Amino acid sequence: MSPAGRSLRRTLALSGKELRHIVxxxxxxxxxxxxxxxxxxxxxxxxxxxLDRLPLGVLDADRxxxxxxxxxxxxSSGVFQRAWxxxxxxxxxxxxxxxxxxxxALVISPGFGRExxxxxxxxxxxxxxxxxxxxxxxxxxxxxxxxxAYQLRLLSRLSLELAPPLDARVRLRxxxxxxxxxxIVPGLIALILALMMVLLTSLSVAREWERGSLEQLFATPAKxxxxxxxxLLPYVALGMLQVLxxxxxGTLLFQVPVRGSxxxxxxxxxxxxxxxxxxxxxxSVLTRNQQLATQVAAITALLPTVLLSGFIFPxxxxxxxxQALSTIVPARYFISAxxxxxxxxxxxxxxxxxxxxxxxxALVMLAAANARFQRRLD
Amino acid sequence: MSGAILAATDLSRRFGKIVALxxxxxxxxxxxxFGLVGPDGAGKTTALRLLAGQLRPDAGSVRxxxxxxxxxxxxxxxxxxxxxxxxxxxxxxxxxxxxxxFGAMFGLNGAEVEARSEELLALTRLKPFRSRxxxxxxxxxxxxxxxxxxxxxxxxxxxLDEPTNGVDPISxxxxxxxxxxxxxxxxxxxxSTPYMDEAARCHRVGLLHRGRLVRCGPPxxxxxxxxxxxxxxxxxxxxxxxxxxxxxxxxxxVPQGKRYRLxxxxxxxxxxxxxVSQAGGRLTPTQPGFEDLFLLFTSEGGDGA
Ligand SMILES: Nc1ncnc2c1ncn2[C@@H]1O[C@H](COP(=O)(O)OP(=O)(O)OP(=O)(O)O)[C@@H](O)[C@H]1O
Ligand SMILES: [Mg+2]
Numbered sequence: 001m002s003p004a005g006r007s008l009r010r011t012l013a014l015s016g017k018e019l020r021h022i023v024x025x026x027x028x029x030x031x032x033x034x035x036x037x038x039x040x041x042x043x044x045x046x047x048x049x050x051l052d053r054l055p056l057g058v059l060d061a062d063r064x065x066x067x068x069x070x071x072x073x074x075x076s077s078g079v080f081q082r083a084w085x086x087x088x089x090x091x092x093x094x095x096x097x098x099x100x101x102x103x104x105a106l107v108i109s110p111g112f113g114r115e116x117x118x119x120x121x122x123x124x125x126x127x128x129x130x131x132x133x134x135x136x137x138x139x140x141x142x143x144x145x146x147x148x149a150y151q152l153r154l155l156s157r158l159s160l161e162l163a164p165p166l167d168a169r170v171r172l173r174x175x176x177x178x179x180x181x182x183x184i185v186p187g188l189i190a191l192i193l194a195l196m197m198v199l200l201t202s203l204s205v206a207r208e209w210e211r212g213s214l215e216q217l218f219a220t221p222a223k224x225x226x227x228x229x230x231x232l233l234p235y236v237a238l239g240m241l242q243v244l245x246x247x248x249x250g251t252l253l254f255q256v257p258v259r260g261s262x263x264x265x266x267x268x269x270x271x272x273x274x275x276x277x278x279x280x281x282x283x284s285v286l287t288r289n290q291q292l293a294t295q296v297a298a299i300t301a302l303l304p305t306v307l308l309s310g311f312i313f314p315x316x317x318x319x320x321x322x323q324a325l326s327t328i329v330p331a332r333y334f335i336s337a338x339x340x341x342x343x344x345x346x347x348x349x350x351x352x353x354x355x356x357x358x359x360x361x362a363l364v365m366l367a368a369a370n371a372r373f374q375r376r377l378d
Numbered sequence: 379m380s381g382a383i384l385a386a387t388d389l390s391r392r393f394g395k396i397v398a399l400x401x402x403x404x405x406x407x408x409x410x411x412f413g414l415v416g417p418d419g420a421g422k423t424t425a426l427r428l429l430a431g432q433l434r435p436d437a438g439s440v441r442x443x444x445x446x447x448x449x450x451x452x453x454x455x456x457x458x459x460x461x462x463x464x465x466x467x468x469x470x471x472x473x474x475x476x477x478x479x480f481g482a483m484f485g486l487n488g489a490e491v492e493a494r495s496e497e498l499l500a501l502t503r504l505k506p507f508r509s510r511x512x513x514x515x516x517x518x519x520x521x522x523x524x525x526x527x528x529x530x531x532x533x534x535x536x537x538l539d540e541p542t543n544g545v546d547p548i549s550x551x552x553x554x555x556x557x558x559x560x561x562x563x564x565x566x567x568x569x570s571t572p573y574m575d576e577a578a579r580c581h582r583v584g585l586l587h588r589g590r591l592v593r594c595g596p597p598x599x600x601x602x603x604x605x606x607x608x609x610x611x612x613x614x615x616x617x618x619x620x621x622x623x624x625x626x627x628x629x630x631x632v633p634q635g636k637r638y639r640l641x642x643x644x645x646x647x648x649x650x651x652x653x654v655s656q657a658g659g660r661l662t663p664t665q666p667g668f669e670d671l672f673l674l675f676t677s678e679g680g681d682g683a
Contacts, residue, residue, distance in 0.1 A: 006485045015481030017468065019473075096522045214465035218432055219460040219528065220483035221452040375451065377432045 014230025055083035058103040064113025185313035186338035198301035201280030202293040209288040240272040259345035278365030305331040388438035398424040400589040416586030420571035459528035463539035469513030484531035498526040518549025574668035608666040611638040614659035
């Protein structure tokens with residue numbers, strides 16, 4: 001057999017063996033294909049980040065045309081629903097908050113309309129129940145947008161030479177109904193891939209360390225690169241399968257659009273997956289132990305992807321040290337690229353910086369894993 | 379050592395503060411069956427891993443057919459079969475799948491793997507179990523499969539780490555017959571074992587104790603090199619026996635049932651015989667075995683007779 005033929009045969013034999021492990025351990029398969037479905041349903045149906053008619057207490061101490069217009073702006077947004085009219089006392093709002101009757105309160109100070117009319121700042125207070133931080137953060141975003149839109153409307157009325165306001169809700173442009181499922185699916189793909197790919201690959205190599213099969217494998221003339229590529233290939237394929245699964249379900253069940261090229265989407269996913277399996281490999285090479293590998297995978301893959309990728313918490317709202325940290329989280333670039341491709345129909349011209357970042361991450365991880373992977377037991 | 383197929387020179391390896399192997403030197407020719415005998419923790423596994431190039435030595439060198447297994451790994455691995463101590467096949471793969479996989483790893487093509495695995499399955503009598511998962515095999519069958527997997531590429535050197543540990547007596551005898559057959563065909567076979575009684579079946583034996591090779595030679599010679607008297611002590615209550623035996627000439631004493639097995643320095647034999655007969659006991663001479671030999675080395679901290 002030619003050296004190339006032998007090399008290919010080894011790589012394929014390793015992949016075949018790995019595939020058998022995956023297929024014969026139904027837990028891996030359930031986890032790999034079941035988790036995306038479960039997560040999609042949880043995020044799609046149960047945990048909706050869409051705010052629908054959040055009960056709002058309103059205290060309009062000004063009772064001017066301007067104040068009434070602001071209240072109407074909140075009401076007509078569809079996000080808030082005027083649930084209680086508060087008479088005057090701030091303690092009253094407190095009581096309603098406690099009893100869960102309202103989740104937000106709009107407090108307009110006396111003289112609001114007069115101040116605005118005089119071109120000065122009007123005083124408005126917006127109180128939020130912060131118990132559910134995510135909801136509160138989103139509600140705050142909406143409240144800010146409503147106030148901004150109101151302000152622009154007001155401005156355009158006050159000084160005619162001002163151009164009519166642009167759409168103040170820039171973030172919602174590509175998702176007009178502000179449906180969070182659409183926004184969530186790219187993040188979900190990143191989360192599932194980051195978690196599963198890193199975890200599964202790190203476990204697969206750590207398992208061989210623990211069970212001693214590497215000792216037998218190392219006794220054969222198989223080369224390091226053949227071992228690595230052969231072991232990783234099936235997981236890359238599994239990751240692509242997950243992407244297709246989430247995309248298919250997202251499109252069918254939640255009408256998530258793919259406005260850009262599917263090919264570029266899959267290509268970007270492939271680069272991201274390569275980085276993830278590289279990270280998983282590096283973890284297992286360093287820990288050589290399944291339990292430790294799991295913990296390290298959770299800390300280095302799951303946490304950053306949930307917290308620092310912009311999946312749930314917008315990066316621009318983070319304090320700067322976290323923003324800085326987020327620049328080394330690959331999911332950040334992947335989610336941004338996916339959102340671009342899926343929602344805005346972006347192509348390589350727009351997403352190349354993200355692609356470059358993902359490619360860099362993948363190369364660094366794979367090179368580091370390859371460098372640390374010894375074909376020996378010491 | 380030009381004729382040596384496998385040679386180690388002053389091989390040492392430590393793990394942190396533990397000196398696992400301390401200056402091992404040995405050399406083997408074709409067709410030789412060499413047994414590395416030693417108790418738990420003696421350094422057998424470390425020695426075999428160093429010989430197989432799985433570990434890097436701190437000092438000393440290994441040559442397999444004149445090649446360094448660390449620097450010329452691939453060339454050495456093509457000539458070397460290695461059966462690790464731990465379970466190291468893929469348990470969720472069948473017997474045949476394990477053979478196919480390792481065949482591919484050794485760079486054999488499909489036809490070669492098929493022919494050789496047929497041959498090895500017949501030799502190890504595993505044919506009826508070819509579709510059974512490896513982790514469902516008995517200890518003996520598993521070891522035989524492990525041996526088969528490491529012979530697919532027809533190595534000239536075979537290293538086996540405790541191949542008979544956890545194996546029932548019948549499979550154990552079968553394994554030994556296989557190893558003796560391989561050696562007879564010209565393979566250099568080196569195995570490690572904690573069982574002293576297995577030493578007698580090797581052409582040459584090395585006694586390993588605390589990382590050091592304390593004795594090395596043909597088993598018959600080693601046994602005769604014990605320069606002490608070996609005895610059974612009988613008919614004495616334990617307490618009295620302990621009193622009688624409390625002297626420096628008694629090198630080892632192992633209670634076995636109601637008897638004691640002893641190694642006694644020649645210059646103390648007479649005195650001991652007197653004390654025993656005074657106490658009313660009986661002293662019968664016997665042939666020293668490998669157990670006695672080994673006990674002697676280990677009780678004296680390894681510096682031997
Ligand atoms: N990878 C390692 N890391 C740390 N210590 C080790 C390692 N391998 C072996 N040792 C230590 O080196 C010494 C020799 O171990 P080794 O496994 O070679 O002995 P052995 O004769 O094979 O014993 P056993 O019969 O238990 O298999 C022991 O004290 C062991 O604890
Ligand atoms: Mg051992």
